Amino acid sequence: MFKWFNKIKRKNKKFTNPTGGVVRNDNYGFGHFGAPRTSNSSNRKTHNGTDYLAEADQEVRACISGKVSKIGYPYASDLQYRYVEITNDDGYSVRHFYVFPASDIDVGTKVKQGQAIGQCQNLAKKYRGMKNHVHVEIKKDGELLNPEGLINNYILSPDTLKGNHNLQNQIKKKYVPHK
Numbered sequence: 001m002f003k004w005f006n007k008i009k010r011k012n013k014k015f016t017n018p019t020g021g022v023v024r025n026d027n028y029g030f031g032h033f034g035a036p037r038t039s040n041s042s043n044r045k046t047h048n049g050t051d052y053l054a055e056a057d058q059e060v061r062a063c064i065s066g067k068v069s070k071i072g073y074p075y076a077s078d079l080q081y082r083y084v085e086i087t088n089d090d091g092y093s094v095r096h097f098y099v100f101p102a103s104d105i106d107v108g109t110k111v112k113q114g115q116a117i118g119q120c121q122n123l124a125k126k127y128r129g130m131k132n133h134v135h136v137e138i139k140k141d142g143e144l145l146n147p148e149g150l151i152n153n154y155i156l157s158p159d160t161l162k163g164n165h166n167l168q169n170q171i172k173k174k175y176v177p178h179k
């Protein structure tokens, strides 16, 4: 039934898309890695991760297998928001931002790639006009990487796709490899 699905999985990249959403694009800018960001200071900034669209409260999935190495606060001035960092033995660490950790997720917890680690928080409530998303930051041996080079654009799980014909069609159009 999902023959094309298996092809995509083999062909493509190795990390899981945490939300199943595409990369964010709204009034605040593009969610691509390296996209320009302004700040209050005169410093030019660029986006140091990739933002994947999500619905508030939806499940967020672990990009990689590993151990939860940190649960942190994206904003020192607003402690309701969290990020979950997972580190694996290959030297990768992935921070999943704006994720409220599930009750069984704590520092030291072992997680499997694709496992639900928490719920997407409502960032649109804080920044009017912004679309809810999970911001993903990936480092290997301390160096920032472009998540789009590592993450599949969609959650490639038959469970997720089952019954979701719009998503299936989107993926078929975009990702079935030509023979």
Ligand SMILES: [Zn+2]
Pocket (backbone or CB within 6 Å): 031, 047, 049, 050, 051, 135, 136
């Ligand atoms: Zn971001």
